[in-house]
Amino acid sequence: MNILIVDDNPTNLIIIREILKREQYTDLVTATSAKEMFDYLGHGEPDAVLRSKSNTFDLILLDMMMPEMDGIEACRILQQNEVLRDIPIIMVTAVGDSKKLAEALDAGAADYVTKPINKVELMARIRLALRLKHEKDWHKERDQHIQDELKLASLVQHAVLSTPITDQQFQIEARYKPSFELAGDLYAWYPLGEGRYGIILLDMMGHGISSSLFCMFIASVLKDTVTTYVEPEKVIQELNRRFNQLHIENQLVQYYFTAIYLVVDTKYKKIDYVNAGHPPGLFFDDQGEVTRLTTTTFPVGLFDRIDAESNSFHYEGDAHLVLYTDGLLEAVEGDQEVQLEFLINQLKQGHHLHQTDVEQVFFEDIIPADRDDDKCLVWISLQEGTDSE
Structure with a gap:
């Protein structure tokens, strides 16, 4: 599983990365800003996105409060990208404001965890997000297979x-x-x-x-x-x-x-x-x-x-x-x-x-x-x- 961790605080990056490594998640990439995250994802460069499609991340852990661009705005931008919008995003936040959390979910986040990080809660939410992504990917593959068969059937019908x-x-x-x-x-x-x-x-x-x-x-x-x-x-x-x-x-x-x-x-x-x-x-x-x-x-x-x-x-x-x-x-x-x-x-x-x-x-x-x-x-x-x- 490829997981991208985005946080402007180096200590938070270390804590989350170590928790995931101990749970046998080793394919980890870290970024310290929304801009760096977009660079990894190839956002804004269609060719780069397509080239990296086989290595697309399975999950993004995204800090809500960051300088220059916060996690909510970054999440909204990702939702506008056809290739990237299906990557589940879990917001990591120290904010307890329910309106902010609701705004994050409305922006496209799949879930959230609060700081200080609770290991059990974090892993439970990660497993849930990955399980939902697996099911969504399965449905997408099945739908694509059906669409391919329908196109073939249409050609036969017109013939x-x-x-x-x-x-x-x-x-x-x-x-x-x-x-x-x-x-x-x-x-x-x-x-x-x-x-x-x-x-x-x-x-x-x-x-x-x-x-x-x-x-x-x-x-x-x-x-x-x-x-x-x-x-x-x-x-x-x-x-x-x-x-x-x-x-x-x-x-x-x-x-x-x-x-x-x-x-x-x-x-x-x-x-x-x-x-x-x-x-x-x-x-x-x-x-x-x-x-x-x-x-x-x-x-x-x-x-x-x-x-x-x-x-x-x-x-x-x-x-x-x-x-x-x-x-x-x-x-x-x-x-x-x-x-x-x-x-x-x-x-x-x-x-x-x-x-x-x-x-x-x-x-x-x-x-x-x-x-x-x-x-x-x-x-x-x-x-x-x-x-x-």
Whole structure:
């Protein structure tokens, strides 16, 4: 254990050092002022602090009353240093003023001992401070390990998201801004042959690890489900069946997700979809008319079985279709209809994403809003092209 003893009185330094040596604490450094203490710690010199990080002191015994700078002010300065603030500080003082002692604790001191030094009391407080530091260090290491794993999980989660497609009659891309390291939104699309594409956007209830794990499970079965069942109602029903296989004993929270799944047929200019409790998809035709793809069934996972009926419509000419999660709506103040009208006005500017201000408005936080939900948008551009017989 590395212990730094700071006192302007040489006699006090000798007494404390000898007490600690007899208790088998031999890695001791002494300083006679706050300035000398800062020199040892490399305070004010980031490179010096980093170089000495492996040799950082485990404990500082700091005299409260010193010339030039007292222990309380020195303690406050140490608390402002990200590397040094976790070193426990025990104030050593002859002052019996309770207000001064309270001020020292408020400044960041972990504990205090009074002069003349009582050996038993000093060692008890040192052991307590070191034990608390050990526990704090353990928690910091564990938290860092968790953060590293979360970053890895986030990379894996983003790796399963579909990449843009650019065909003659069909382009699709997405914009995604998760609110946390791990998120509960998932989008995917798959070519189904003969100019058809299966597209899904879902929003898992909640945030964090549990929601992201459920998302990863759905991602693992999506491709097989979409390419096998194809039709929107069958895909949603199969996802509901698979999701309900994740039965957890004594589950206190009912997990579910909203989703909108559609099949775009660019050959016959037809769109089939099921909206499972999701915000309405928006279809913009070449005449400036907007069609809302509203809810047709319950969210996935709420019930063992759901009846899902698909809706269909045809389109002509150039058009675009936008799917999004409710985090995009919540970036706008007002009730749901006001939010939706604002969104429609932003999305109707052109049939291609680059023709709009959507990214600037919704994904660069120009609109003041707390980022307490993921923001996701899927943009599908449909072009007239030439039908292939």
